[in-house]
Amino acid sequence: MSDSRTxxxxxxxxxxxxxxxTEQSNQLIQDEQVKTVILDFSRTSYLDSSxxxxxxxxxxxxxxxxxxxxxxGAKDNAKDILLIANFNQLFEIQx
Numbered sequence: 367m368s369d370s371r372t373x374x375x376x377x378x379x380x381x382x383x384x385x386x387x388t389e390q391s392n393q394l395i396q397d398e399q400v401k402t403v404i405l406d407f408s409r410t411s412y413l414d415s416s417x418x419x420x421x422x423x424x425x426x427x428x429x430x431x432x433x434x435x436x437x438x439g440a441k442d443n444a445k446d447i448l449l450i451a452n453f454n455q456l457f458e459i460q461x
Contacts, residue, residue, distance in 0.1 A: 370402035372438075377409050379444075381416040391424045395431055403428060405457075407448075408439030418451055425456055436460055 371394050376383055394403050405421075428435045438460045440448055448459060 369399055370404060371397070371400050372404040372406050374406045375410045375413075377411055379410050379413040379417040381414070384416065384420060387420050387424075391420075392427070395424070395427050395433060400433055402434040402436060404436045404438050406439055407437055407444055408441070410440065410444045411442065413444055413447055418447075418453070421453070422456070434458070 373390055373394060375387075379387075391403070394400050403424075425435050436458045437448065437453065440459065445459075448454070448457075453459065
């Protein structure tokens with residue numbers, strides 16, 4: 367079984383996704399088998415500051431458990447926002 371898990375990020379990633387995102391990410395982080403979480407941004411066209419905050423909190427929790435977090439597939443507006451917010455300093459961002 368692979369030690370990485372992929373989490374699909376919705377097309378519109380904002381505060382309305384808080385409960386779902388937090389539950390899913392906490393579940394992955396609590397799994398002792400998981401060493402890498404891949405956040406699949408391929409469908410995401412919009413994210414706001416609350417989404418950025420959720421990502422930072424998730425990263426903090428994952429780092430405490432020595433779990434690597436990767437953002438994959440971000441494009442256009444979503445990728446621009448992540449780069450403007452310097453998320454490339456926090457996360458590995460892959461195409």
